[in-house]
Amino acid sequence: MAEINELDLNAQKIIRQAGQNAHDKMNDSYQIDTKTNYTDLVTTIDRENEQLINEQIRKIDPDSRILSEEGLGDRQITDLHGHIWIVDPIDGTMNFVKQHNNFAVMLALYIDGVPMLGYILDVINNRLYHGQRGKGVYVDKQRLHAPADLGLKESLLAMNRTLTLGGTPALKKIAQEAMGLRMYGSAGMEMIGVITGQLGGYISNLKPWDLAAGRMLAEELGLVVKSIDGSSINVLSSNLVLVATSQVSRDIRQIIN
Amino acid sequence: MAEINELDLNAQKIIRQAGQNAHDKMNDSYQIDTKTNYTDLVTTIDRENEQLINEQIRKIDPDSRILSEEGLGDRQITDLHGHIWIVDPIDGTMNFVKQHNNFAVMLALYIDGVPMLGYILDVINNRLYHGQRGKGVYVDKQRLHAPADLGLKESLLAMNRTLTLGGTPALKKIAQEAMGLRMYGSAGMEMIGVITGQLGGYISNLKPWDLAAGRMLAEELGLVVKSIDGSSINVLSSNLVLVATSQVSRDIRQIIN
Numbered sequence: 001m002a003e004i005n006e007l008d009l010n011a012q013k014i015i016r017q018a019g020q021n022a023h024d025k026m027n028d029s030y031q032i033d034t035k036t037n038y039t040d041l042v043t044t045i046d047r048e049n050e051q052l053i054n055e056q057i058r059k060i061d062p063d064s065r066i067l068s069e070e071g072l073g074d075r076q077i078t079d080l081h082g083h084i085w086i087v088d089p090i091d092g093t094m095n096f097v098k099q100h101n102n103f104a105v106m107l108a109l110y111i112d113g114v115p116m117l118g119y120i121l122d123v124i125n126n127r128l129y130h131g132q133r134g135k136g137v138y139v140d141k142q143r144l145h146a147p148a149d150l151g152l153k154e155s156l157l158a159m160n161r162t163l164t165l166g167g168t169p170a171l172k173k174i175a176q177e178a179m180g181l182r183m184y185g186s187a188g189m190e191m192i193g194v195i196t197g198q199l200g201g202y203i204s205n206l207k208p209w210d211l212a213a214g215r216m217l218a219e220e221l222g223l224v225v226k227s228i229d230g231s232s233i234n235v236l237s238s239n240l241v242l243v244a245t246s247q248v249s250r251d252i253r254q255i256i257n
Numbered sequence: 258m259a260e261i262n263e264l265d266l267n268a269q270k271i272i273r274q275a276g277q278n279a280h281d282k283m284n285d286s287y288q289i290d291t292k293t294n295y296t297d298l299v300t301t302i303d304r305e306n307e308q309l310i311n312e313q314i315r316k317i318d319p320d321s322r323i324l325s326e327e328g329l330g331d332r333q334i335t336d337l338h339g340h341i342w343i344v345d346p347i348d349g350t351m352n353f354v355k356q357h358n359n360f361a362v363m364l365a366l367y368i369d370g371v372p373m374l375g376y377i378l379d380v381i382n383n384r385l386y387h388g389q390r391g392k393g394v395y396v397d398k399q400r401l402h403a404p405a406d407l408g409l410k411e412s413l414l415a416m417n418r419t420l421t422l423g424g425t426p427a428l429k430k431i432a433q434e435a436m437g438l439r440m441y442g443s444a445g446m447e448m449i450g451v452i453t454g455q456l457g458g459y460i461s462n463l464k465p466w467d468l469a470a471g472r473m474l475a476e477e478l479g480l481v482v483k484s485i486d487g488s489s490i491n492v493l494s495s496n497l498v499l500v501a502t503s504q505v506s507r508d509i510r511q512i513i514n
Contacts, residue, residue: 038410039436094437098413099455153295156355161438164421165429172422179296180351181418183440198356 008117008132010060011107016128017056018049018105019121022090026100041093046070049089049105057085064109067236069209080113080235086212091120092186100124104188108212110235118216120188129192131220137195146221147197152251155200156180158190163203163240170256171203171228177255187214194243195221201244201252203228208236214243224249228256265374265389267317268364273385274313275306275362276378279347283357298350303327306346306362314342321366324493326466337370337492343469349443357381361445365469367492375473377445386449388477394452403478404454409508412457413437415447420460420497427513428460428485434512444471451500452478458501458509460485465493471500481506485513 022045030044050070057066064083066073073087085107090096092103101124109117120129129144131137137144157178163171164183175181182199184190187206191214193199204210215225215233226249227233228240242249279302287301307327314323321340323330330344342364347353349360358381366374377386386401388394394401414435420428421440432438439456441447444463448471450456461467472482472490483506484490485497499506 094413098436099450101455156351156442161432164438165433175418176422179355180442181421181440182442183438185413185437185439193356198358 004116004132007061007109008130010056011109011117011119012128012130014053014056014060015105015107015119015121018053018089019123019126019128021045021049021052022096022103022105023123026096032097039094041097042070043090043093043097045096046090046093047072050087053087053089053105053107057087061085061109067208069207077236080110082112084110084235086110086209086235088188088209088213091188091210092184095185095189102184102189103186104192106188106209106213108216110212113235115212115216115219118213118220120192120213120217122189122192129195129217131217133216133220135220137217137220139196144195144221147195147200147223147245149245149247150200151245151247152178152200154179155245155248156182156193156198157248158182158184158193158199158202158204160204162205173255174203174252177251187211191218191243194218194223201242201248203240203242203252205238206241207238211239211241215241218243222246228252261373261389264318264366265387267313268366268374268376269385269387271310271313271317272362272364272376272378275310275346276380276383276385278302278306278309279353279360279362280380283353289354296351298354299327300347300350300354302353303347303350304329307344310344310346310362310364314344318342318366324465326464334493337367339369341367341492343367343466343492345445345466345470348445348467349441352442352446359441359443359446361443361449363445363466363470365473367469370492372469372473372476375470375477377449377470377474379446379449386452386474388474390473390477394474394477396453401452401478404452404457404480404502406502406504407457408502408504409435409457411436412502412505413439413450413455414505415439415441415450415456415459415461417461419462430512431460431509434508444468448475448500451475451480458499458505460497460499460509462495463498464495468496468498472498475500479503485509 068087088106095102187210325344345363444467
């Protein structure tokens, strides 16, 4: 496992550097483009961060493949063989642009489909949530405990706008029954909420780079990560995912069934 | 105006002290009670903070009346004559309890019904947003500029759970048309979002203590504060309120009409 430890230390340096780059440039004038529609943004800083991360990953782990949000990674990854790094250069780009707050950089390493390393950097608070499979989860140098196993009515739940406004009646009932509903606009910040116990659950449609790091950290803490319909997670495609305590997961299952 | 300046300086000390008290005790074991239902919490720290604030206000402004959330203020305030202090000892009590984050202490002075002084303390970040009518709005010692006058499709909007899940079709359309939707669970934190330009608007059902300070600060910055149906704000009762840029307010008016 020496190699994994070395990759871990290097990955921590890489993500900190990308966070610093985003922080340094968030007040500059940079180009903002839209992708699928006016709510789907990408900036030159996303692309710069992705290039910075990908280049360094290729140096520290040359035989790996990279799946990254803005398209600078490897094309056509269709199997999970070997080392796959999954990169979100800025998660919550809209918050980055509009708030200069509440955004993250995320990175994960999956080996033969198994989540091995995960990193979520809360850039503004300069806190790195990181973990290695079987070795626990840390914020910076402090180990995180597993969150208390509270149920839905004792927990805050995060759910995205699309599901809250337009989801199934069952999803709306789940949002209604939680003690409170929250919406932060960044999968990374919402994952941090669940792994620290500030949220009891998070439901969202997530792309591979939105989910990879948070899934690794959440599973390491004994939290439930699954498709909302109960099917297994597909690492390479979008999933409607629940990340939650066991009890919240059971309470939600009862509402859905 | 010497008196107002002195009240202002004293009020800043009082709110900082209440914030410190909440911060010091948030990890202690304190009693949590529910009010109207399981989502409506009050703790002994709310009550302690209210007592601390009210006692000191009575010292610095003995002829004033106090309207405060947890019932330690003056009973039956039915007119706006003279000095009325409006107190929210912990805004976002659920966040205080569940997150140890994203909560505020709020205080305002209305004189003959006119908002004169306003304070929102973001406790965890130790940032005091404060202002005096005609003298500008500050975060700590730094003056805030008026936010850019962006429209709904260029802005993040905050709206509470009740309105998002169960509001009118027009409210849901507003939530859908915004560039993004956010839900923080604290009127104070959401007001801070609007006055700093991180949010373009905020729509919620607000009690007097939820609204008083944020209204003062928002109006001082030239933002729109009004009932969503266009009627004038009643300082002493609940209002369905919009706090927003002028352009967001016009865009919302178009959807509602």
